[in-house]
Amino acid sequence: xxxxxxxxxxxxxxxxxxxxxxxxxxxxxxxxxxxxxxxxxxxxxxxxxxxxxxxxxxxxxxxxxxxxxxxxxxxxxxxxxxxxxxxxxxxxxxxxxxxxxxxxxxxxxxxxxxxxxxxxxxxxxxxxxxxxxxxxxxxxxxxxxxxxxxxxxxxxxxxxxx
Numbered sequence: 001x002x003x004x005x006x007x008x009x010x011x012x013x014x015x016x017x018x019x020x021x022x023x024x025x026x027x028x029x030x031x032x033x034x035x036x037x038x039x040x041x042x043x044x045x046x047x048x049x050x051x052x053x054x055x056x057x058x059x060x061x062x063x064x065x066x067x068x069x070x071x072x073x074x075x076x077x078x079x080x081x082x083x084x085x086x087x088x089x090x091x092x093x094x095x096x097x098x099x100x101x102x103x104x105x106x107x108x109x110x111x112x113x114x115x116x117x118x119x120x121x122x123x124x125x126x127x128x129x130x131x132x133x134x135x136x137x138x139x140x141x142x143x144x145x146x147x148x149x150x151x152x153x154x155x156x157x158x159x160x161x162x
Contacts, residue, residue, distance in 0.1 A: 003045065003046050004044070008022045008026070008043065011025075011026070015050070015052050017054050023041075031044060
């Protein structure tokens with residue numbers, strides 16, 4: 001037979017092998033190769049010189065099938081575990097959001113109570129000041145009003161009088 005120029009696909013069809021196997025065969029036999037105008041690789045081959053018989057692949061062993069089925073079963077159990085964990089995480093998230101709302105309400109109440117406490121302290125200080133003024137004798141209060149005597153100036157006399 002004469003030398004023919006074949007692509008890997010055509011060579012594979014003639015030898016009843018895949019195009020990848022034909023490419024490997026051309027490399028192994030160091031057959032001359034060149035590029036065609038359409039970009040495909042052409043191999044110069046004399047089919048009478050190549051003694052190639054395709055090797056039949058052995059079927060997968062049953063042990064390999066058992067491993068695959070065991071892995072598929074394990075994947076299925078992991079997927080069910082994942083779904084359970086997602087459901088559990090969802091319930092925990094709901095609890096978390098509920099507690100966040102509760103915390104925010106308690107914080108608002110605490111701030112409100114703090115404002116009320118400060119207001120009560122201010123009122124108590126004001127009433128205490130009024131009480132100090134009212135404990136003075138009437139005539140000293142009257143003198144402070146008319147003569148604009150500061151309350152602190154009158155106090156040393158108050159301590160001596162008592």
